[in-house]
Amino acid sequence: MRNQQATQLLSELSRPGRVAVTWPACDVPEQPIEDLIPGNFLAEQAPRLPELTEGEVVRHYTNLSTKNMSVDTHYYPLGSCTMKYNPKRNERLASLPGIVDLHPYQDESTIQGMLQLLYELQGIFSEISGLPACSLQPAAGAHGELAALMVAAKYFKSIGEDRKVVLAPDSSHGTNPASAQMAGFKAVSIKSDPNGGVDMEDFHKKLTDDIAVLMITNPSTLGLFEKNIREIADAVHAKGGLVYLDGANMNAILGITRPGDFGADMMHYNPHKTFSGPHGGGGPGAGPICVTDKLEPFLPSPVVAKEGETYKLVFDRPNSIGRVRSFFGNVGVLVRAYCYILSHGPDGLREVSENAVLNANYLLSKIKHFLPVPRGERCMHEFVASAAKLKQERGITAMDIGKRLLDYGFHAPTVYFPLTVPEAIMVEPTETESKETLDAFVQTLFKITEEDAELLHDAPHSTPISRPNEVQAARSPCLRADFCDM
């Protein structure tokens, strides 16, 4: 019953003369447009956009949507992405008039409710992180990393130190070294030890006197709490460096341990992960950062302050790095995070992490019997299994397993990340899945490991398309409908 027209492009569906939007007649005295704007600035014709009826647009995009897996429809154990349930109440509340439609340059007297919300959220993020100062401005996790590294650069400049090195473990997100590079630092990689923690010998070797920042993900991308974190942080501080926490994995430690308490000087949150913002097919996110008091003067401007009963935007911050984004930040994502946190309270947030860790360990306890989990008997909110043995014995890869899961109605885990585990399969169940779903996933995964290798190499078999030719896509890029031979 699939609608065959649904694979057509807008430009193929378009017919001249079809219209979906009727604008009102102009209610002011009209003048010839050439009298308003000189002809040399005017286009001879409007851009060549498709011409469709409203019903066609609705059917086109509705059919497209049915070709996606999503959290609303499928189990989505995509490691490192925290694909938890996205509460519908947050959508309605973030869409209230007076929230969704505010202009960023409204006078402060007309947005006291919004400023109150943002002020409270700054405090909430500081409390959860154990870091007293907060900027809500960065637009995504990687943007938060960049902003925080700029804060670090400005801080070192203010104390007259020239530090160039940013250290990050080889299991870190690719954004860490990329952000370091953009902020003008030199990214240096630290090895992981056989148990997935930081290799302390390599760490001490690379910890030079010109260390600026150590970026660390804790719990790590392997789903392990870094047991040496305090020693690592102390060593960095002893050299005069700063510790940055990549907060991608905060879902494991809410109310249990705080980055500021284990030695971090700066961190970002991914509210679209930890605090349930919908991922929207790849965004929007937000990347609020929290820092220690000594770094507060360097945070991006503006921040929200409270004077008496009045909330204000503070721009007069002479040591600030300035702006990393226009206007205030990704407020819509922040409002959803605020709603999520208030929906839970302190106990509820801790229970989120407890159940996320319980679910992950339960899966681990079942899966390790047929798919090795090289690093550790226990995990935090996620773990990394390896298909290396299956590949060696039967030629079945992590990719094959991921693709075959799609046939059974499960989204694939993250595969081939982190780079330190061969044939990595990174599973993050999140707390918003039932034991029955986890059991069904385990049974399916086991069944797949017993299946015929050829069947797996050709998987998926039941999805809207089979495996695409990605090499061809990259070799001769076709990046728009009518321009395929670049």
Add this chain to the structure above:
Amino acid sequence: MTYLYNTPDDQAAMLKSIGVETIEDLFATIPSELRLQRDLNLPPKMGELELTQHLSALAAKNASPATHACFLGGGSYDHFVPAVVDALASRGEFYTSYTPYQPEVSQGNLQAMFEYQTLICDLTGMDLSNASLYDGGSALAEAVIMALNTGKRGEKVVVLGTVHPEYRQILQTYFGHLGIEIIEVPCVEGVADLAKLEATVDASTNCVVVQSPNFFGAIEDVAAIAEIAHKNDAVVIQSFDPISLGLLKRPGDLGADIAVAEGHSLGSPMQYGGPYLGIMACNEQFVRRLPGRIVGQTEDRRGNRCWVLTLQTREQHIRREKATSNICTNQGLFALRASIYLALLGPGGLKEAATLCAQKAHYAQSKLTEAERLEPVFGNNPFFKEFVLRDTQGNVDGLLAEAREAGILGGVPLGQFFPEMDDCLLVCVTEKRTKSEIDALARTFSLIHSGGSTIHA
């Protein structure tokens, strides 16, 4: 936990399978001295009804364009969003999916992104578009990075003084501490001074950054600016207003090499500043230096046309510190909304929307300056939907406070960006503003005595 799945029985069974007694045992790897020994100090949990009442009370403290006619602009605009955009973009299959790493179960998002890239190319007249960046300001910074990383040019970045002041601040933040020279060319009468630009741009210039329509609403002579830049082998980066392209020549037709924009006007609400949509389109020469996600067309094993994320060797998850940008999460949902908006409007609808903006803005400019104390600033410049007014009595705050009393958000005071313009305000008129709203604003301004007191007080 509000969204509770594990019952006590489930938890007991799971702990047994794991081989531990309590959930607490699972956290044994965290040294006890690092554990938080108290509850987080957060507000107590609220149920949905209570939370709704709380958020509604906060919302009620704000004056929104739902109740106040909005004449505010400066990069964020009160344009109309058709119901279809909300209805389609809020489908869970779009809304709650992630970056399409598994193309077999993401063709909906991938095709939508490919169509977005196509629509943006058609809108701008450029060769290529990525699948979105964060917002107009950071997109401009990414454009400068791309220009700096491409080719053998020098490192001088020339920025016109009429570019959005916040965008210029972002450039300072991104590049100031890296030792890259950013030269701002002061503008005369609210538009680029071509002679000054010509004197500034030289062989060491990497790129020239122009915004048109510019921050003051005026239409810049981008073609002439591009000619000056290209004579010196510099890249032309234009920040544009997507709605304006229903009427104005496209960046690609004017000689821009990279075109960036704040794209939220295309079907997304103002949301107090974000999330928005960073549009980036460019010429073919930048194909392997573009930042962010890019979708390409290919075939599956059965020969079906399909779409995938492509050219990923540019990206951070492959290249780490050698990537073209650190961007990972982008604004997929807002790219989708922009696509649906453009598909609904079509060429005719976009032209009509742009025409309504221009007609109403010009009517508003003449109507508002009927008030004796207000005069047009840079009044001879052609403009699209925004213009600058000067309060000859120097009390912009008083004017705007009176307008608020009358239920109108009357304009953006410019003193916050340009101290020498503290007697000026920027007025924006979109297709949503009606003649009666414009007349009401004019009436309010003309009724005000000096010093901001009113006769109706």
